[in-house]
Amino acid sequence: MLRLLWNDFVGLIFPRLCLACREPLVTGETHLCTGCRAELPYTDFHLLPPDRNPLGRRFWGKLPVRHALSYLRFVRHGRVQHLLHELKYQGQRDVGTVLGQLYGAELRAAGLAADFDLIVPVPLHPRKLAKRGYNQAAAFAAGLAEGLQLPWHATALRRTANTKTQTKKNRAQRWENVATVFEVENLTDIIGRRVLVVDDVLTTGATLEACGAVLLAAGAAEVSIATIACA
Ligand SMILES: [Zn+2]
Numbered sequence: 277m278l279r280l281l282w283n284d285f286v287g288l289i290f291p292r293l294c295l296a297c298r299e300p301l302v303t304g305e306t307h308l309c310t311g312c313r314a315e316l317p318y319t320d321f322h323l324l325p326p327d328r329n330p331l332g333r334r335f336w337g338k339l340p341v342r343h344a345l346s347y348l349r350f351v352r353h354g355r356v357q358h359l360l361h362e363l364k365y366q367g368q369r370d371v372g373t374v375l376g377q378l379y380g381a382e383l384r385a386a387g388l389a390a391d392f393d394l395i396v397p398v399p400l401h402p403r404k405l406a407k408r409g410y411n412q413a414a415a416f417a418a419g420l421a422e423g424l425q426l427p428w429h430a431t432a433l434r435r436t437a438n439t440k441t442q443t444k445k446n447r448a449q450r451w452e453n454v455a456t457v458f459e460v461e462n463l464t465d466i467i468g469r470r471v472l473v474v475d476d477v478l479t480t481g482a483t484l485e486a487c488g489a490v491l492l493a494a495g496a497a498e499v500s501i502a503t504i505a506c507a
Contacts, residue, residue, distance in 0.1 A: 294307070294308055294309035294312055295307050295308055295359060295362055295368065295370070295371050295374070296308055296309075296312040296316065296355040296356075296358055296359050297309060297311070297312050297355055297358070298358075299311075306374075307370065307371075307374045308374070312355060315355075316348055316355060316356065317348055317349040317351055317354075317356060318347065318348060318349075319331070319345075319346050319347065319348065319349050319506070321344065321345055321346060322343065322345050322382070322383055322386050322388055323386065326342075326343065326344075329344055331344040331345070331346055331478070331506055332344035334481055335481065335485065335488075335501075338481075338485050339484075339485045339488045339489055339492075339499065340492075340499070341488065341499055341500055341501055342391060342470065342498045342499065342500045343388065343391060343472075343500035343501070343502070344500070344501050345383070345388075345500070345501065345502040345503070346478060346502065346503045346504070346505060346506035347375060347378075347379040347502075347503070347504050347505065348375075348504060348505040348506075349505065349506065350477060350505040350506060350507040356505050359371055359375070359504070359505075360476060360477055360504065360505060363412045363415070363476060363504075364408075364412050364476065367408075367409070369410045369412070369415045370415075371415075372412050372413075372414075372415030372416040372418075372419060372476065372504065373415050373416070373418055373419040373422075374419060375416065375419060375504050376415070376416040376417065376418060376419020376420040376421075376422070376423060376504075377419040377420075377422050377423045378419075378423065379419075379420060379423060379502075379504075380419060380420040380421065380422060380423015380424040380425075381423040381424075382423075383420075383423070383424055383502075384423060384424050384425065388424070389424045389425060389426060391470060391500065392424070392426055392470050392471070392472040392500060393426070393427075393469040393470045393471070393497075394426070394427055394428065394429060394432070394465070394466075394469045394470070394471050394472070395417050395420055395421050395424070395426055395427070395428035395429070395471075395472045395473075395474060396417070396428065396429055396432040396433055396471055396472070396473050396474070396487075396491070397411060397413035397414040397416065397417035397428070397430060397433075397473075397474050397475070398413045398433065398473065398474065398475040398483055398484065398487055399411065399413075399431070399433045399434055399435045399458070400412075400413070400435065401435045402435075411430070412476045413474055413475045413476050414430050416474055416475075416476060416503075416504055417430070417474045418430075420472070420474060420502065426472075429465055431461055432460065432461055432462070432465050432466065432471075433458050433459070433460060433461065433473075433487055433490065433491070434458065434459050434460075434461050435457055435458060436456070436457050436458070436459055457486070458486055458487050458490045459490060460490060460491065460494040463494055463495060466491055466494045466495055466496050467494070467495035467496070468495065468496075468497050469496055469497060470496070470497050470498040470499075470500070471491050471496045471498070471499055471500070472499075472500045472501070472502055473487045473488055473491060473499060473500070473501050473502075474501070474502045474503065475501075475503050476503065476504050476505070477503055477504060477505050477506070477507070478501075478503040478505070478506040478507065479506075479507045484501045484503070488501060
């Protein structure tokens with residue numbers, strides 16, 4: 277009883293907020309408000325045939341991908357940008373996990389769980405990992421694994437060098453920047469597996485392309501990619 281009163285009291289002073297729009301959540305809502313759940317810009321790429329998926333087309337001629345998936349469309353200054361900002365810079369690891377769980381459950385309902393054996397996040401450099409305290413792509417991978425009911429492996433891929441910031445580089449420079457920096461930790465984890473490699477956001481796709489290429493070179497049977505949002 278006292279505990280309940282205390283929780284109500286704390287709720288009044290520090291209401292739990294929607295991770296996307298910052299409005300207070302009401303009873304029965306967790307992490308995202310009903311409005312945001314209904315209105316987030318879902319891509320629904322997983323419902324399209326692979327040859328009509330615009331994200332898949334971006335990998336044509338670069339990397340053979342079975343599925344190219346993104347939960348949301350990146351909209352600048354919108355709710356999606358806010359979610360990604362919370363995940364990456366405000367210590368809100370939950371954002372990645374929750375979105376992963378929701379998306380994973382949707383993909384599973386669409387029958388896609390049967391197309392993957394293992395989920396692998398794009399790794400952060402150890403120094404960046406130490407600074408942030410967690411890998412935002414791994415938070416998403418963990419949630420996806422739960423939703424899809426599949427295993428995930430946080431360190432299957434390793435970053436070998438600290439890449440400089442990507443923002444001021446063109447596509448070719450970005451590719452050079454990432455192409456040599458990933459390696460597979462243990463080949464036996466990867467050989468013959470259909471791997472779903474995941475990241476928080478896809479802009480040029482160079483990072484995921486590099487990870488996918490490394491996984492295929494290591495003997496992965498197939499590579500698919502999934503992100504929280506794509507630009
Ligand atoms: Zn909201």
